[in-house]
Amino acid sequence: MQPFPLSTHFGQFRRDSSASAVLSGLVAVIVGFAGPTVLIYAVAQSxxxxxxxxxxWVWAATVLCGLVSVYLSLRTRLPIMSTWSxxxxAxxxxxxxxxxxxxxxxAFxxxxxxxxxxxxxxxxxxxIGKLPTPLAGALNAAILLPFGFHLVQAFGGKPLLxxxxxxxxxxxxxxxxxxxxAGVLLVGIAxxxxxxxxxxxxxxLALTQPQLVLPEFSWRAVFGLALPLTLLAFTGQFVPGLAVLKVAGYAPEPxxxxRTCGAASVAAAFVGCHNLTLAALLANIVSGPEAHPDPSRRYAAAVYAGLFNVILGCFAGTFLHVMALLPTEAVQALAGLALLAAIASSLQAALQPAPGRVAGTLxxxxxxxxxxxGVSFLGIGAAFWGVLAGLAVYALERPRKVRALTPSPAVPAPSVPPATTAPPGR
Known part of the structure; x- marks a missing residue:
C-alpha cells in the first residue's frame, strides 16, 4: 500500500476516531505495560x-515506541504498533x-x-511478508494461547475476582x-x-528523565549480545508481528x-534500551473488531495506543507504581479476555484447509x-523454529502434479489416401 501524504492524515484520523478505538488503545498499553515490563526487573536484579x-530503559521503550506507532499507523492507515523486543x-x-x-x-x-x-x-x-496464511495463523495462536492459559490459572487463584x-x-x-x-477493566477494578x-x-506524580549512556564496543558484546538480539528481533517480533497483521487482513510492506524500527532503536540505544520492534501480541488488540467494526478505521486504535505510550513513558515511574496496585490475576484476566477473539480467529486461520486440499495440512x-x-536452540527462540518446522512440513505436503491415469479421448485416425505403386528403386 502506498503511504498517504502526512498533511492529509490528522483530519482523516479525527473522522476515523471512536470511543472503542480509544479504549482498545488504552487496553493494549495496559496489557503491554503490565506484562513484559515485569521482565525488566529480572534484568535489573540479575x-x-x-x-x-x-x-x-522504560522511558525509551514507551515514548519512542509510541512515536513509531503513531507515525507508522498514520502513514499507512494500518493498525501498526511498535514495542520493545x-x-x-528475556x-x-x-x-x-x-x-x-x-x-x-x-551491543544495543x-x-x-x-x-x-x-x-x-x-x-x-x-x-518475512510471504508466510503462508495457515502458518501465520498457527504462529499467532501459539503466541496468544499462553495468555488464555494464564486466564484459567488466574481464575484458579482468585475465582471471585x-x-x-x-x-x-x-x-x-x-x-x-x-x-x-473496557467493561472487563472496570469490573476488575471495582x-x-x-x-x-x-x-x-x-x-x-513525577516526570521520568532519560539517562544518556555513552556506548563502549567490544567483540565479546557483539557476539554475546548484539547478534542474538538481532536474531530475536526478527524471529521473535517481526515475523510473528507481520503474521498477526496478515491474519487480521492487512498486508503492509515489511x-x-x-527500517523505521531500526532507526528508532538507534536513538533508544543511547538511553539504555534494546531493540524496538513490531508488536505481535498487542497488535491483536488494536487490529480486531473490538477496535472498530470497520477494518479500515482500526488504525486509530494503534494511534491512540502510541499516544498513551508517550504519556505513560513521560511518567514511567508513576505508572509502574499504579500498575502495582492491581492484583496480578486481574491483569492476567484482562489480557486473556481481550485476546480471546484473536485466539479464535488465529486458530480458524491455522486449521482451515488449504486451497486445493480436502483436509488441512499438518x-x-x-x-x-x-x-x-518453548524450545530454544543456538540462542534462537521457539517462534523461529516453529516457523521453520511449519515451512518444512508445508513443502513436503505441497500437492504435486500427477499425470492423469484415465485414457485420453479417442482421436479420429487421419484419412489415408489410396495405396499407390511405389516408384522403382524405393
Missing part, C-alpha cells in the same frame, strides 16, 4: 542496574550479567544498526460487544476494591516497518507444537 537506568529482554535477564552496561549499550547500538541494514535487503523483507470479569465479558459481548473489554485485593502503596499443527514447546 545485572545490578540502578533505578535511574531502569526508568530510562520481549524475547530480547534473553538479557541471563546474558547481561558479566557485561558493563556501557558495553551492553554498544550495533544490533539496531544491523536491523536497519537488514531492513534494506529486499529479499529478506519480502520473505476473575469470575466476575469473565461474566462481565460474555454478558457485554451479547449486549454491547464493542465495550466488552471487584478488586470490593474484595480488598487492590494493593495499597503511595503513588507520586521493509519500511523494519504444517500448522507443527508450528503450534514447536512454538508452544
Amino acid at each position: 545485572a545490578h542496574l540502578a533505578d535511574r537506568t531502569v526508568l530510562s 520481549t524475547p530480547g529482554i 534473553f538479557l535477564a541471563g546474558a547481561l550479567p558479566g557485561f558493563h552496561f556501557a558495553e551492553a549499550v554498544g 547500538l550495533t544490533s539496531a544498526l544491523l536491523v536497519l541494514l537488514l531492513g534494506s535487503v529486499r529479499p529478506l523483507t519480502e520473505a 476473575v469470575g466476575a470479569m469473565i461474566a462481565a465479558y460474555f454478558l457485554l459481548r451479547r449486549l454491547a460487544p464493542r465495550w466488552a473489554v 471487584a478488586g476494591g470490593l474484595l480488598g485485593l487492590l494493593h495499597h502503596a503511595p503513588v507520586s 521493509g519500511p516497518i523494519v 504444517a500448522a499443527p507443527a508450528v503450534l507444537i514447536v512454538t508452544l514447546s
Whole structure:
C-alpha cells in the first residue's frame, strides 16, 4: 500500500476516531505495560542496574515506541504498533550479567544498526511478508494461547475476582460487544476494591528523565549480545508481528516497518534500551473488531495506543507504581479476555484447509507444537523454529502434479489416401 501524504492524515484520523478505538488503545498499553515490563526487573536484579537506568530503559521503550506507532499507523492507515523486543529482554535477564552496561549499550547500538541494514535487503523483507496464511495463523495462536492459559490459572487463584470479569465479558459481548473489554477493566477494578485485593502503596506524580549512556564496543558484546538480539528481533517480533497483521487482513510492506524500527532503536540505544520492534501480541488488540467494526478505521486504535505510550513513558515511574496496585490475576484476566477473539480467529486461520486440499495440512499443527514447546536452540527462540518446522512440513505436503491415469479421448485416425505403386528403386 502506498503511504498517504502526512498533511492529509490528522483530519482523516479525527473522522476515523471512536470511543472503542480509544479504549482498545488504552487496553493494549495496559496489557503491554503490565506484562513484559515485569521482565525488566529480572534484568535489573540479575545485572545490578540502578533505578535511574531502569526508568530510562522504560522511558525509551514507551515514548519512542509510541512515536513509531503513531507515525507508522498514520502513514499507512494500518493498525501498526511498535514495542520493545520481549524475547530480547528475556534473553538479557541471563546474558547481561558479566557485561558493563556501557558495553551492553554498544551491543544495543550495533544490533539496531544491523536491523536497519537488514531492513534494506529486499529479499529478506519480502520473505518475512510471504508466510503462508495457515502458518501465520498457527504462529499467532501459539503466541496468544499462553495468555488464555494464564486466564484459567488466574481464575484458579482468585475465582471471585476473575469470575466476575469473565461474566462481565460474555454478558457485554451479547449486549454491547464493542465495550466488552473496557467493561472487563472496570469490573476488575471495582471487584478488586470490593474484595480488598487492590494493593495499597503511595503513588507520586513525577516526570521520568532519560539517562544518556555513552556506548563502549567490544567483540565479546557483539557476539554475546548484539547478534542474538538481532536474531530475536526478527524471529521473535517481526515475523510473528507481520503474521498477526496478515491474519487480521492487512498486508503492509515489511521493509519500511523494519527500517523505521531500526532507526528508532538507534536513538533508544543511547538511553539504555534494546531493540524496538513490531508488536505481535498487542497488535491483536488494536487490529480486531473490538477496535472498530470497520477494518479500515482500526488504525486509530494503534494511534491512540502510541499516544498513551508517550504519556505513560513521560511518567514511567508513576505508572509502574499504579500498575502495582492491581492484583496480578486481574491483569492476567484482562489480557486473556481481550485476546480471546484473536485466539479464535488465529486458530480458524491455522486449521482451515488449504486451497486445493480436502483436509488441512499438518504444517500448522507443527508450528503450534514447536512454538508452544518453548524450545530454544543456538540462542534462537521457539517462534523461529516453529516457523521453520511449519515451512518444512508445508513443502513436503505441497500437492504435486500427477499425470492423469484415465485414457485420453479417442482421436479420429487421419484419412489415408489410396495405396499407390511405389516408384522403382524405393
